[in-house]
Amino acid sequence: MADYNEIISAFKNKPGGIIEAFHAIQKEYSYIPEEAVVAAADAFDMSKARAYGVATFYSYLKVGKRGKNVIRICESAPCHVAGADKVVAALEKELGIKMGETTGDGKFTLEFTECVGQCQATPVITINSVPYGDVTAEKVGEILAAYK
Amino acid sequence: MAQEMRIVLRNYGKIDPLKIEDYIGVGGYQSLAKAKGMGQSAVIDEVRKSNLRGRGGAGFNAGMKWGFSYNTPADQKYVVCNADEGEPGTYKDRIIMQNDPHTLLEGMAICGYAIGATKGFIYCRGEYPYVVDVLNTAIDQAKASGVLGDFDIEVRMGAGAYVCGEETALIESIEGHRGEPRFKPPFPGVAGLWGKPTVVNNVETFANVPVILEKGAEWFSSIGAAKYPGTKVFTLTGDVVNKTFFELPTDVTIRDVVFGMGGGVKDGKKLKAVQIGGTSGGFIPESLLDTQVDFDSMSAIGATLGSGAVFVMDEDTDLVDVIDRITKFFEHESCGKCAPCREGTKRMHEIVSKVNKGLATADDIALSERLGKVMTRACLCGLGQAAPAPLLTTLSHFRPEFNAKLG
Numbered sequence: 164m165a166d167y168n169e170i171i172s173a174f175k176n177k178p179g180g181i182i183e184a185f186h187a188i189q190k191e192y193s194y195i196p197e198e199a200v201v202a203a204a205d206a207f208d209m210s211k212a213r214a215y216g217v218a219t220f221y222s223y224l225k226v227g228k229r230g231k232n233v234i235r236i237c238e239s240a241p242c243h244v245a246g247a248d249k250v251v252a253a254l255e256k257e258l259g260i261k262m263g264e265t266t267g268d269g270k271f272t273l274e275f276t277e278c279v280g281q282c283q284a285t286p287v288i289t290i291n292s293v294p295y296g297d298v299t300a301e302k303v304g305e306i307l308a309a310y311k
Numbered sequence: 312m313a314q315e316m317r318i319v320l321r322n323y324g325k326i327d328p329l330k331i332e333d334y335i336g337v338g339g340y341q342s343l344a345k346a347k348g349m350g351q352s353a354v355i356d357e358v359r360k361s362n363l364r365g366r367g368g369a370g371f372n373a374g375m376k377w378g379f380s381y382n383t384p385a386d387q388k389y390v391v392c393n394a395d396e397g398e399p400g401t402y403k404d405r406i407i408m409q410n411d412p413h414t415l416l417e418g419m420a421i422c423g424y425a426i427g428a429t430k431g432f433i434y435c436r437g438e439y440p441y442v443v444d445v446l447n448t449a450i451d452q453a454k455a456s457g458v459l460g461d462f463d464i465e466v467r468m469g470a471g472a473y474v475c476g477e478e479t480a481l482i483e484s485i486e487g488h489r490g491e492p493r494f495k496p497p498f499p500g501v502a503g504l505w506g507k508p509t510v511v512n513n514v515e516t517f518a519n520v521p522v523i524l525e526k527g528a529e530w531f532s533s534i535g536a537a538k539y540p541g542t543k544v545f546t547l548t549g550d551v552v553n554k555t556f557f558e559l560p561t562d563v564t565i566r567d568v569v570f571g572m573g574g575g576v577k578d579g580k581k582l583k584a585v586q587i588g589g590t591s592g593g594f595i596p597e598s599l600l601d602t603q604v605d606f607d608s609m610s611a612i613g614a615t616l617g618s619g620a621v622f623v624m625d626e627d628t629d630l631v632d633v634i635d636r637i638t639k640f641f642e643h644e645s646c647g648k649c650a651p652c653r654e655g656t657k658r659m660h661e662i663v664s665k666v667n668k669g670l671a672t673a674d675d676i677a678l679s680e681r682l683g684k685v686m687t688r689a690c691l692c693g694l695g696q697a698a699p700a701p702l703l704t705t706l707s708h709f710r711p712e713f714n715a716k717l718g
Contacts, residue, residue: 178505179467179487186437186468207487220489220646223437223471239399240590241548241622243636277473277640278399278590279438282548282620283555292440 165191167199171206181207181217185224193233193291194225222276230265230272232310237287239278245285246299253300254288257307270311313559313567316534318542319518320558322411328445331452334413340458342524346421347460354425355381358520361528362540367393367476367513368588368617369693370539370606373520379500380426380508388428389509390419391499392517393481394435394442397473398589399640400620403544404514406556408435408442411518412449416464418517421524422510423462431464432504434481437471473644477692478511479503480646491648492692515544535561536605543604543619550577550625559604566600568621580625584709588617590637591697593704594630613704615697630712634702635660635667641698652695655686663702670718680706 170187174180181203188195195218204214218226225233234254238247255261258271265272281287284296288306295306317323326333334340346354359374380388392415396404408415419431435443446466453459472490475481479493482504503509519541523531532540544558545568552574559568569575569585576582584594587604593614595602602612609616624633638660645656662679665671683699690696706713 179485181487182470182484183467186470216489217487221437221470221472222643223469238636239640240586240633240636241400244549244624244628244633276438276471277643278397278401280396280402280405280436282400282402282546285548285554289438292438 167192167196168202171199171203175206181209181214182221185218189224193231194227194229197227200226228265231270232290233272233274235274235276235279235289236262237277237279237285238275241278241282242286247286249300250286250288250298250303253303257303271307313563313571315557315572316542316560317558318522318534319407319414319515319544320410321522322414323406324410326411328410328412329448331413331449331456331458334411335458338525339413339521340417342521343417343420343424343458346424346524351381351425351427354421354524357528358425358523359528361523361531362538363516363519363523363531364539364606365513366515366519366543366619368398368615370616373512373516376500376512377422377426377510379498380428380510383501383508385508387430387505387507388426389504389507390423390426390428390431391478391481391485391504391509391511392419392431392433392514393476393478393511394433394439394514395469395476395481396436396439396514396618397469397471397476398591398618398620400546400548400586400622401589401618402546403556403619405439405442406544407514407518408439409445412445413453414518414521415446415514416449416453416459418520419464420459420462421520422512422517424460426508426510428510429461429463431462432485433464433466434469434475434485435466436469440468443468472646473640474646474692474694477694480692481511482509489646491646492694494691536603536608538607539605539616543616545572545604545619545621547573547621547623549623550580550628551575551621551623552577561605562603564601564603565595568604569600569623573621573623576623576625578625580627582623583626583628584624584630584705586622586624586701587620588615589620590640591615591694591700592617592620592622593700594708595704596708613700613707615700630705630709631663631667631716634705635663637701638663638698641694645694645698649689649691649695651686651689652691652698655682655690655695656698658682659686659699659702666713666716669716672717673714676706676713676717
């Protein structure tokens with residue numbers, strides 16, 4: 164795994180590049196370690212509070228540990244009326260955790276998201292940002308199998 | 312019956328989006344060359360005369376916007392493409408960028424030439440990393456082949472903040488800050504990214520530009536509705552037979568979209584409501600379906616064209632439950648900068664949830680209506696101003712649904 168300090172230094176000279184740096188760190192770690200926020204504050208010459216304020220403003224970015232595979236379920240209105248709640252129930256049952264939690268082995272985290280722009284195939288989930296459309300409770304096991 | 316007319320999606324399915332030769336083969340980048348032969352102010356005049364209006368939702372004349380930046384002297388100017396497409400039910404910009412990225416790059420480069428900018432940014436939502444890859448491939452090819460001249464384009468990723476669809480919040484985000492909207496004026500056209508004159512246009516707006524330059528303002532302005540000419544890409548979601556996208560001239564009616572192209576309500580059910588323009592759009596009852604979809608006709612019925620998302624709900628839909636979900640969305644997406652939105656979205660969700668649970672009284676509904684009116688007037692940006700629209704329009708057209716749930 165690449166060191167977050169190396170990732171940050173690659174974006175250091177890019178104006179406004181702190182968000183790009185956070186994206187790159189998250190791509191590597193699946194989340195942003197707290198210490199990486201501190202390191203970014205230093206590299207981009209801003210207070211820790213400010214860097215933390217940026218990192219936590221954006222719901223796509225997650226500060227603090229989460230699972231290797233991040234499953235996000237869209238709960239915006241089009242997915243809501245298409246039965247997203249049934250998909251939520253199936254995922255919770257399959258993984259034995261509740262929304263917002265991570266499995267004991269650190270492999271999966273379940274999160275809600277707003278619209279991910281794949282509304283031709285509601286309800287939609289994403290796993291590590293890869294979209295899966297027309298998800299049903301029955302399809303959940305099969306989709307997850309590829310990540311287990 | 313309404314027919315599809317493809318302007319921004321003219322190359323959809325006809326070219327390989329990852330090959331610049333394909334785009335050049337169908338006349339791509341010739342409009343940019345033509346623009347450079349016309350002169351800057353002539354290009355702006357042409358776009359202004361075409362009456363191309365912003366496809367992101369605000370409907371401002373694109374050529375006029377360009378004119379503000381052209382007329383503001385500065386050592387550096389910027390062209391920014393808003394590809395933050397976060398309006399639930401919308402995926403039109405993704406379709407354009409995935410299938411014809413070069414039309415966006417060409418549109419931006421034409422704008423860059425016209426206003427005197429050498430740098431462009433595409434602010435693409437973080438949920439589309441696979442679109443970012445397509446854009447970066449296209450940019451690399453365009454740079455390598457030299458078609459962009461001295462105009463440079465860089466992709467920046469959004470990170471899941473709906474408010475960054477607001478142009479000044481988007482600019483804050485590119486600068487590496489929290490995406491909180493700025494006070495206006497100054498408008499970005501005069502003082503935008505890093506304080507420099509900046510044109511911010513939507514993906515679909517830019518995608519129209521190469522065709523306008525090729526075929527002329529007169530041709531474009533004769534298509535669709537007179538005051539909002541051209542086409543609009545619609546994305547149909549919810550209880551509709553054809554859950555897909557269409558590009559239609561702007562003089563079609565809502566009925567044409569839902570029942571013509573959309574094939575009507577799924578499973579032979581009756582329609583209850585349509586919400587157009589995304590989650591901030593007004594709810595429209597069957598009786599208003601013969602309204603034309605253009606910006607001004609929609610405004611006249613208290614609805615919006617917005618992003619062109621068309622959310623169809625059948626007779627079984629529990630509208631109070633949908634509004635509960637929508638008010639939760641706005642509570643979550645409010646950036647917190649201004650009090651009317653920060654507090655208002657929270658309280659509005661609280662009240663609607665109470666109605667949805669069967670615990671509210673008529674006084675609660677009256678309070679939510681008053682709160683909505685205050686937010687419409689007092690919120691700093693479009694997010695808070697539009698947030699009450701779904702509730703207020705549902706109360707106008709479907710009040711019995713709320714009354715039926717009172718405790």
